[in-house]
Amino acid sequence: MDALKRDRGHLRVNAEECKGCGLCIEACPPKVIRLTERINHYGYRTAEYTGAGCTGCGICFQVCPEPGAITVLRLVTPRSGVPRRNHTATTGAI
Amino acid sequence: MSEETEYEIALSRPKAFYSAFERKEELQHQTHYCPGCGHGIVHKMLAQAIDSLEIQNRTVLISPVGCSVFAYYYFDVGNIQAAHGRASAVATAVKRTRPDSIVISYQGDGDLAAIGSAEILHAANRGENITVIFVNNTIYSMTGGQVAPTTLLGQVSTTTPKGRQAGNEGYPLHVSELLATLQAPVYIERVGLGDNRQIAQAARAVRRAVENQARGLGFSFVEILSPCPTIWKMSPVEAQHWVRDVMEKTFPLGVLRDLIAQAEPRPVPRPAPSLDEIPRILGVAPPAPAASAERSSPKPASPLDLQVRVAGFGGQGVLLLGEMLAEAGLDAGLEVSWLPSYGPEMRSGTSNCHVRLAQEPVDSPLVAHPDVLVAMNEPSLIKFAATVRRGGWIVYNGEAVPAECPAEGVHILARPFTHIADELGDARAANMLMLGALLEIAGSLPQASVDAALMRLVKSPRWLELDERAMTRGRELFQEAFEGVRR
Numbered sequence: 001m002d003a004l005k006r007d008r009g010h011l012r013v014n015a016e017e018c019k020g021c022g023l024c025i026e027a028c029p030p031k032v033i034r035l036t037e038r039i040n041h042y043g044y045r046t047a048e049y050t051g052a053g054c055t056g057c058g059i060c061f062q063v064c065p066e067p068g069a070i071t072v073l074r075l076v077t078p079r080s081g082v083p084r085r086n087h088t089a090t091t092g093a094i
Numbered sequence: 095m096s097e098e099t100e101y102e103i104a105l106s107r108p109k110a111f112y113s114a115f116e117r118k119e120e121l122q123h124q125t126h127y128c129p130g131c132g133h134g135i136v137h138k139m140l141a142q143a144i145d146s147l148e149i150q151n152r153t154v155l156i157s158p159v160g161c162s163v164f165a166y167y168y169f170d171v172g173n174i175q176a177a178h179g180r181a182s183a184v185a186t187a188v189k190r191t192r193p194d195s196i197v198i199s200y201q202g203d204g205d206l207a208a209i210g211s212a213e214i215l216h217a218a219n220r221g222e223n224i225t226v227i228f229v230n231n232t233i234y235s236m237t238g239g240q241v242a243p244t245t246l247l248g249q250v251s252t253t254t255p256k257g258r259q260a261g262n263e264g265y266p267l268h269v270s271e272l273l274a275t276l277q278a279p280v281y282i283e284r285v286g287l288g289d290n291r292q293i294a295q296a297a298r299a300v301r302r303a304v305e306n307q308a309r310g311l312g313f314s315f316v317e318i319l320s321p322c323p324t325i326w327k328m329s330p331v332e333a334q335h336w337v338r339d340v341m342e343k344t345f346p347l348g349v350l351r352d353l354i355a356q357a358e359p360r361p362v363p364r365p366a367p368s369l370d371e372i373p374r375i376l377g378v379a380p381p382a383p384a385a386s387a388e389r390s391s392p393k394p395a396s397p398l399d400l401q402v403r404v405a406g407f408g409g410q411g412v413l414l415l416g417e418m419l420a421e422a423g424l425d426a427g428l429e430v431s432w433l434p435s436y437g438p439e440m441r442s443g444t445s446n447c448h449v450r451l452a453q454e455p456v457d458s459p460l461v462a463h464p465d466v467l468v469a470m471n472e473p474s475l476i477k478f479a480a481t482v483r484r485g486g487w488i489v490y491n492g493e494a495v496p497a498e499c500p501a502e503g504v505h506i507l508a509r510p511f512t513h514i515a516d517e518l519g520d521a522r523a524a525n526m527l528m529l530g531a532l533l534e535i536a537g538s539l540p541q542a543s544v545d546a547a548l549m550r551l552v553k554s555p556r557w558l559e560l561d562e563r564a565m566t567r568g569r570e571l572f573q574e575a576f577e578g579v580r581r
Contacts (some may be wrong), residue, residue, distance in 0.1 A: 002142055006100065009104075010099075010101045014123070016121060016123065016124075017121075017123045017124050019124070019128075019129035019130075019332035020129060021129035021130035021323075022130070022330055022331055023130055023330050023331065023334060026331045026334065027289075027290050027293075030292075036487070040360070041121070042121065042124075054315070056104060058104060058105045059290050059294075061106075062103040062105075062135075062138070062139070062290075062294065062297060063135060063290065063293055064135070065125070065127060065129075065130065065131050065133070065134025065135050065137075065138070066123075066124060066125060066134055067107045067108065067111045067123070067125065067134070067137070067138060067141070067168070068106065068107030068111070068123055070105075071103060071105065071106040071107075072103075072104050072105040072106070073101035073102060073103050073104060074101060074102060074104040075100060075101055076100060076102050078103060091312070093429070
């Protein structure tokens with residue numbers, strides 16, 4: 001990804017909570033979630049973030065049936081409520 | 095990881111959930127729901143509503159029977175799991191006894207629309223200030239997929255293997271529309287989990303329904319069309335689409351009732367009595383160890399909470415006697431209850447009634463330990479004498495209480511009231527004689543209230559006159575026996 005452009009959002013999926021239902025994949029507007037090839041402890045192929053393009057909209061969180069399988073993060077901005085669109089990366093890609 | 099510093103958490107596990115679900119040995123962060131189950135989605139939006147309204151410490155969730163029976167393992171709030179279908183009745187009780195609590199009845203369609211159809215109908219009709227979340231997936235899922243009242247026409251279930259037929263199983267029950275015919279509900283909306291937009295709308299509706307209660311506005315009901323991938327035998331995504339493309343045709347989404355703008359906050363009921371008081375209210379507390387009645391003056395029972403049992407055989411006017419006392423109390427502005435208990439015979443069977451007169455609302459109409467027993471025959475005396483409170487009274491229709499009768503520590507007025515009534519003009523006026531004595535014991539009921547009660551209950555001029563004389567004579571009989579002691 002372009003290291004000079006930070007995504008507005010970021011996504012964590014807890015592979016031990018996800019049941020691989022795929023609703024988040026269906027729901028994600030920019031289509032940045034996919035199923036892993038790995039099988040988790042429970043025998044599910046779980047969801048994972050592709051690593052780029054998350055807008056932080058939070059729709060995946062809302063449609064996910066598990067309480068804590070998905071965590072949505074948003075880019076910290078100097079002025080609260082206005083996400084930075086062109087933040088210079090100082091620590092590299094996420 | 096730069097995300098820790100560059101990004102902040104915007105959406106994560108709501109606080110209204112327990113941090114670990116202790117039902118399970120392992121994976122204590124997962125629910126027991128199938129992948130793609132609508133319950134998880136609804137749980138999350140409900141938890142978010144609880145978080146955002148800051149009501150977690152006063153929320154009580156009523157879990158139903160069905161797949162969501164274990165909701166109490168997930169929500170870190172007060173929890174009660176109700177008998178099948180009774181969640182909205184239980185919610186009513188919780189809300190009324192704990193008016194400050196936010197009570198949410200969470201029910202599926204098998205629970206709410208079938209076995210619980212009476213409970214939800216009447217809770218809605220009373221306009222209880224509760225929130226009902228009705229998760230409709232058109233089928234009994236926990237038990238393996240039997241037909242439900244909400245099953246769509248043609249929908250296959252284990253009990254309708256060729257699809258639901260209206261001629262045999264009836265039509266899908268439209269609960270929201272049914273409840274929307276009632277006057278009391280403040281808010282009724284049907285939402286779905288069929289796509290992103292529907293889910294967002296469902297979350298708003300759930301929040302609104304809970305907020306209405308927090309504002310004291312009254313009954314709020316949200317029906318949520320919800321996928322059941324497992325029983326429908328579909329993938330989670332297919333099931334989601336089926337909600338939107340198929341279910342919604344039978345169950346159109348939308349607001350069916352919205353009186354939120356006009357609704358006035360409902361009056362808050364009295365808080366419930368404390369647990370310690372319950373045995374006394376139910377009359378099952380052991381009789382207080384009162385000082386011996388022989389030594390204390392025969393103080394009449396307090397008119398503030400007078401409990402009377404009247405007993406005799408059918409035709410003696412047992413029930414009328416009790417009704418007269420209750421009516422007079424009502425006329426005097428007291429809280430009263432009159433609970434008749436009699437056999438199927440109109441004459442000569444046993445008959446008795448429980449009467450309570452109090453200044454506070456009467457908790458239980460049952461009188462297990464009367465302050466006064468009016469026994470119009472010997473079997474009734476034998477049956478109930480031992481139940482009279484120490485320091486209480488027995489008014490007995492006989493020359494004397496038999497020696498074997500357990501009446502220790504109790505004041506007794508025993509007179510042959512039937513004979514005295516016969517001398518007055520009619521033996522059947524014995525009940526009014528005994529009522530006269532009872533009114534003396536009861537103390538401060540105004541004569542005007544007694545007269546008003548008599549006018550209401552006795553229509554014949556002949557009986558009116560006789561009853562008035564009998565009551566006066568009854569008062570005299572009491573005064574003659576206890577002259578100087580009573581007042």
